[in-house]
Amino acid sequence: MSDKIKISIRNLYKIFGANPEDALNRVYGGTTKSELLEQNGHVLGLRDINVDMREGEITVIMGLSGSGKSTLIRHLNRLIEPTAGEIDIDGEDVLAYGEEKLRQLRRETMSMVFQKFALLPHRTVVYNAGTTLQVRGVPKQEFVVEAQKWLQRVGLQGFGEHYPHQLSGGMQQRVGIARALTSNSPIMLMDEAFSALDPLIRTDMQDLLLELQTELHKTIVFITHDLDEALKLADHLVILKDGYIVQQGEPQHILLNPNDPYIEDFVSDINRARVLKVRSIMTPLDGNPVPPGAHGEVDYDNTLESMIALSGGDTSHSYIVMKDGAAVGTLDMTELVRALVPRVASEAGARKY
Amino acid sequence: MSWGYFVVATYDFVFDGLGLRDWCDAGNTGSATMSMADLLAQSGAREVSSIWNLPFPSLDELNKACAQIVQTRDVTKGVENGFLAMKDALRFVLDPLTQPLSWILESTLSLFEVTPWWIMLPLLMVVVYFASKSMRLVAFVIACLAFLAFIDHYDYAMQTLAIIFVCAFLCVLLGVPIGIAMSRSDRLQRMTIPVLDMLQTLPPFVYLIPLIFLFSVTEPKLYGIAIILYAIVPVIRLTDLGIRLVDKDVIEAADSFGMTSRQKLFGVQIPLALPNIMAGVNQTIMMSLAMVVIASLVSAPGLGVLVLRGIRNLELGVGLISGLGIVLLAIILDRVTKAALDRVNAAQKH
Ligand SMILES: Nc1ncnc2c1ncn2[C@@H]1O[C@H](COP(=O)(O)OP(=O)(O)OP(=O)(O)O)[C@@H](O)[C@H]1O
Numbered sequence: 109m110s111d112k113i114k115i116s117i118r119n120l121y122k123i124f125g126a127n128p129e130d131a132l133n134r135v136y137g138g139t140t141k142s143e144l145l146e147q148n149g150h151v152l153g154l155r156d157i158n159v160d161m162r163e164g165e166i167t168v169i170m171g172l173s174g175s176g177k178s179t180l181i182r183h184l185n186r187l188i189e190p191t192a193g194e195i196d197i198d199g200e201d202v203l204a205y206g207e208e209k210l211r212q213l214r215r216e217t218m219s220m221v222f223q224k225f226a227l228l229p230h231r232t233v234v235y236n237a238g239t240t241l242q243v244r245g246v247p248k249q250e251f252v253v254e255a256q257k258w259l260q261r262v263g264l265q266g267f268g269e270h271y272p273h274q275l276s277g278g279m280q281q282r283v284g285i286a287r288a289l290t291s292n293s294p295i296m297l298m299d300e301a302f303s304a305l306d307p308l309i310r311t312d313m314q315d316l317l318l319e320l321q322t323e324l325h326k327t328i329v330f331i332t333h334d335l336d337e338a339l340k341l342a343d344h345l346v347i348l349k350d351g352y353i354v355q356q357g358e359p360q361h362i363l364l365n366p367n368d369p370y371i372e373d374f375v376s377d378i379n380r381a382r383v384l385k386v387r388s389i390m391t392p393l394d395g396n397p398v399p400p401g402a403h404g405e406v407d408y409d410n411t412l413e414s415m416i417a418l419s420g421g422d423t424s425h426s427y428i429v430m431k432d433g434a435a436v437g438t439l440d441m442t443e444l445v446r447a448l449v450p451r452v453a454s455e456a457g458a459r460k461y
Numbered sequence: 462m463s464w465g466y467f468v469v470a471t472y473d474f475v476f477d478g479l480g481l482r483d484w485c486d487a488g489n490t491g492s493a494t495m496s497m498a499d500l501l502a503q504s505g506a507r508e509v510s511s512i513w514n515l516p517f518p519s520l521d522e523l524n525k526a527c528a529q530i531v532q533t534r535d536v537t538k539g540v541e542n543g544f545l546a547m548k549d550a551l552r553f554v555l556d557p558l559t560q561p562l563s564w565i566l567e568s569t570l571s572l573f574e575v576t577p578w579w580i581m582l583p584l585l586m587v588v589v590y591f592a593s594k595s596m597r598l599v600a601f602v603i604a605c606l607a608f609l610a611f612i613d614h615y616d617y618a619m620q621t622l623a624i625i626f627v628c629a630f631l632c633v634l635l636g637v638p639i640g641i642a643m644s645r646s647d648r649l650q651r652m653t654i655p656v657l658d659m660l661q662t663l664p665p666f667v668y669l670i671p672l673i674f675l676f677s678v679t680e681p682k683l684y685g686i687a688i689i690l691y692a693i694v695p696v697i698r699l700t701d702l703g704i705r706l707v708d709k710d711v712i713e714a715a716d717s718f719g720m721t722s723r724q725k726l727f728g729v730q731i732p733l734a735l736p737n738i739m740a741g742v743n744q745t746i747m748m749s750l751a752m753v754v755i756a757s758l759v760s761a762p763g764l765g766v767l768v769l770r771g772i773r774n775l776e777l778g779v780g781l782i783s784g785l786g787i788v789l790l791a792i793i794l795d796r797v798t799k800a801a802l803d804r805v806n807a808a809q810k811h
């Protein structure tokens with residue numbers, strides 16, 4: 109994981125309608141989404157989006173239905189053209205690309221996984237997985253080898269000669285993922301890739317994605333409307349509402365410091381003990397010596413749930429937090445219990461990001 | 462004013478009122494052509510008194526009041542003259558353009574005729590098998606054809622089949638690209654649909670009228686064009702529809718992988734539209750069969766000739782048996798194309 113910024117979105121606006129330029133000026137003037145729709149029939153898709161996505165990270169974009177998630181991700185490969193703004197990938201402005209360069213970007217730099225799988229029904233699984241190479245003109249015997257390799261990697265060995273309709277939904281989406289991986293592109297775009305699957309399969313697929321990611325370090329843009337999924341996958345979480353970003357940042361941080369009632373609503377329903385990690389609520393040592401009297405050492409990526417189990421529910425305990433074998437902080441169980449209760453945004457202060 | 466003295470025309474007042482009387486009479490110097498109705502009206506005692514027999518102000522009625530207005534039969538005559546004047550120019554362009562159709566039809570017909578039955582029947586069996594992959598259907602087709610051959614209708618049936626093969630093939634060859642073009646441009650679609658509607662609703666005999674004037678009745682292309690015009694509509698429509706109905710998500714996926722529009726057309730759109738296109742081909746073949754019977758009026762050979770003979774000479778048996786032959790051909794063609802369609806459908810069910 110590096111600190112290099114792979115995708116950078118600057119002041120992106122998207123307005124759907126007959127005369128977006130005119131509507132854009134209104135939006136610059138402060139007109140909201142519902143006002144714009146009422147006053148001149150234009151839909152404000154995205155408003156002033158600024159996101160940096162780092163190389164090798166999973167950036168999750170979350171929001172309710174209609175908040176503009178799909179619109180946003182489709183700007184990255186220009187399936188949708190923006191009304192205003194800038195999108196840089198590897199430091200290059202993709203909006204300036206001509207047809208040929210854009211096609212090359214779509215073929216070699218990005219690959220996409222879709223909510224409804226979008227496989228070719230008349231092609232076998234292995235052919236589907238190889239489509240991304242085939243469009244580049246790679247001969248069949250070569251792309252089949254590559255496709256077989258990735259099908260095996262996602263757990264579909266032996267299904268190459270089947271047709272998509274012979275597979276279950278979960279297996280079809282594995283083909284979708286294999287297809288994206290076969291292209292060997294550094295960026296993967298996933299639009300609600302797991303939303304159509306039932307919960308158990310969904311968890312499987314999330315685990316598969318995380319497992320692949322530890323090995324491949326792709327830059328992944330993942331869209332979901334499910335907070336649990338977002339918290340499980342995200343390195344960086346972006347929360348959208350009515351086309352604008354309400355809050356973005358490290359997921360644990362957002363969870364502990366929601367800055368908007370909209371996010372509190374989201375956050376209030378989840379099992380905080382299972383999602384929050386020790387590192388997010390510990391007291392850092394900051395060079396101070398390790399205090400005596402601790403009840404043991406715990407890993408900094410442990411969940412609070414595991415801590416409660418470890419302490420047997422005794423709030424008087426305290427622990428030393430270890431990262432890579434070195435002590436980095438201390439954890440008081442009373443602190444932990446306090447963190448389990450959602451804080452109200454106004455109290456947390458309107459902290460920006 | 463001598464004019465009003467022998468005919469009392471209902472609409473005189475219109476022209477009087479508009480002050481056009483002099484202009485009307487200027488055209489009345491010679492003896493105006495009179496229709497039979499005029500003559501009758503003249504001889505009989507004609508009274509225009511009641512509102513109940515007020516005639517519609519048609520061309521003929523207005524002509525009675527003002528000789529400058531043309532009569533309807535002049536309009537018909539004008540259309541005819543116009544068409545005849547255009548005919549030579551049209552013919553000059555269309556004749557060489559459509560000549561290959563005559564050649565193809567003639568050579569296919571003679572090919573079907575010279576091929577002996579013991580080659581033709583196995584060949585058809587192979588074709589049916591590859592289209593349907595069903596031995597039962599092959600057996601059925603062979604039984605039907607053998608029956609037709611047994612009652613000495615083999616040659617006629619083969620002629621009909623030959624014409625259908627050529628015309629349906631050309632319909633697909635022309636219709637699929639037209640359908641594809643329509644699916645890509647809303648404007649083209651808006652312009653083409655009325656033409657297709659017209660082709661589909663005009664009674665088949667109406668096509669034949671201008672065609673008979675354009676080409677000589679002995680030329681095969683005359684009926685070839687009539688059949689193609691009539692039967693091409695469904696394959697165009699369903700190609701257009703099929704491509705427009707292709708799953709938007711799959712199209713989006715194709716775009717996101719950077720497919721060119723060519724790759725998209727041949728790799729995604731046409732294959733996914735294939736069930737609809739095949740349904741169009743099935744209908745096109747059935748409509749060719751319907752038209753090939755009517756086309757016998759303009760020298761198309763085949764079973765239709767026998768049907769006509771049955772009607773013309775009141776030979777009931779000939780007409781009925783050849784009618785049965787046409788029904789058998791229709792069933793065969795329908796079953797085989799449907800079986801091919803089912804195979805395509807089975808391969809792509811979602
Ligand atoms: N082509 C379009 N024309 C007009 N409005 C559109 C268009 N596409 C999207 N919108 C509008 O933009 C807004 C965002 O849509 P988008 O599809 O991005 O939402 P989403 O967050 O992906 O929702 P979902 O979770 O339902 O997929 C919606 O209000 C939608 O109505």
Ligand SMILES: [Mg+2]
Nearest residue numbers: 177178179300
């Ligand atoms: Mg969406």
